[in-house]
Amino acid sequence: MENVFKNKYLYMMSLPFVVWVFVFQYIPIWGWTMAFQNFKPGRSFFEQQWVGFDHFATLFGDERFYLVLRNTLAMSFMGLVVGFTFPILFAVLLNELKNGLFKRFAQTVSYLPHFVSWVVVAGIVTKMLAVDGTFNQLLLSVGLIEQPVQWMAKGEYFWGIVTASDLWKELGWNSIIYLAAISGIDPELYEAARVDGAGRIRQIWHITLPGIRTTVTVLLIMSIGHLISIGFEKQFLLGNPLVQDYAMVLDLYALNYGLGMGRYSFGTAIGMFNSVVSVILLFAANGLFKRLTKESIM
Template sequence: MSQHRSGQMKAFFRQWQVQSMVIPGIVWMFVFCYIPMFWLIIAFMDYSIAKPMLQSPLVGLKHFEDFAADDRFWRSIRNTLGMSAIKLALGFPIPILFALLLNEIRSLRFKRAVQTISYLPHFIAWTIFGGILLNWLGEGGVMNQLMMALGIQDREILYNSDPQYFWWIVYFSDVLKETGWSAIIYIAAIAGIDPALYEAAELDGANRWQRMWHITIQCIRPTIAILFILAVSGMLGSNFEQIFMLKNNMNMRMAESLDLYIYNMGLVSGRHSFSTAVLFARSLVALGLLLLANYTSKKLSGESIF
């Protein structure tokens, strides 16, 4: 063990220029992720922005009891879990499928073109992409024209004003915008597979689909497992910018996610301690989901983060 550790240290010092490139990331994480954790203490205070934090009176679990008795909080939980469940069940496999199909394209020029086009929506801010989407879904928009041309509907529908469509609008817009970008890590994992495995399988008579199932998917299974664990742990989170752009007074019943609830309570209503308590509780539940998903994945597939 000591020789192994000594070898690691020697390799580290030989590559100190490369290793030092991680320092800005560590500093950023410490400043913006770890130092702000100190302010979680205001979840147990009756905090006022008009006076120093440590002069605010302690109130114990009062804010936790308040949000637990708030029907609006439980509605935001329902909406968040509903949207996250749809994304996890129907959205998580799509980047994997996209990466698998992209890997089967033999024309390098066409493959690069498809990759580039699929990445582009990710770099469009939600303020712009959301505006385009609202235009498509509005009266006289592309969606209404397409549905009427196909005979699926006989009149125009204001999709974004009807709460029953909101979760699906969030799902499809997320798939449209993020599929290409989310597939990058799978494409990188596929690129690391030894080509000799495919050659041996081809000599044994395996067709393209058999090679995809028995080689490609099996080799990227650890990557899939890790990303699935992280997706499960993030189920109480939501894409705040996406929800904020698509919500309105008519669909708010189905649109207010937990992130939007925290924003409304903290910044709009000025209830800083209350919103911090909600955020603190959400973080604890997210940690529990991470541990549960990691344990389940290790038991079922042998793959885990730790």
């Protein structure tokens, strides 16, 4: 209690954020009750018809659900591998730059796409990958293809397009926290390594990467927890009827086959499944890393 009074101003500063989390993250959980009802707008809570797990039975009995789950897991895993490793590599490379002006320029340029909306990004990507777009013209000019490819009309390319687009947009922004972690490493460690004859590669391997291991572990655990909660903006904006079987993800499935068709309870069941699986993945990843690396977020 003495510690609470000693840091009372810090607790007061954090209070608005605690209230925000409670109001927008915990109170809405009450809406999960809709998943067990045949919800009808305009009726009070006590007038709703309770149907138990009927909507979950419908969900797990729908063949399209497993197709959607496949797409979600595939794009999530690709995004986790590519979107997690490349920012680390980019941060390490930026840290190795000795020209301060060029380093700041590279950081600024890499951050800018983060502030561009997905509507604009989707338009740019669609234009570049069009039959007469820049990408086809480039491949034709170097002889890698003999005729233009319809990239946006072939489902087998869709996952890669989404992953690459997300990487371009978020690479610089996601590297910020790693750059901050690297800046906290004691410079004397690098000086001692140079005295011992270690080159840049050995310094990166034995000092930089171990120095940010805790940050990497925590962010990896959180990323695994959000493995199937990837949203739907990228898939909605980049998708089209020709690649629908590859673009449909859980959130988009809930939007189209739940809210879009007035099946509010069914949509809630999909969202509830998404949240429960995310929590399970988070605890599983945290437990695994706690056992293997002694690092944990709980």
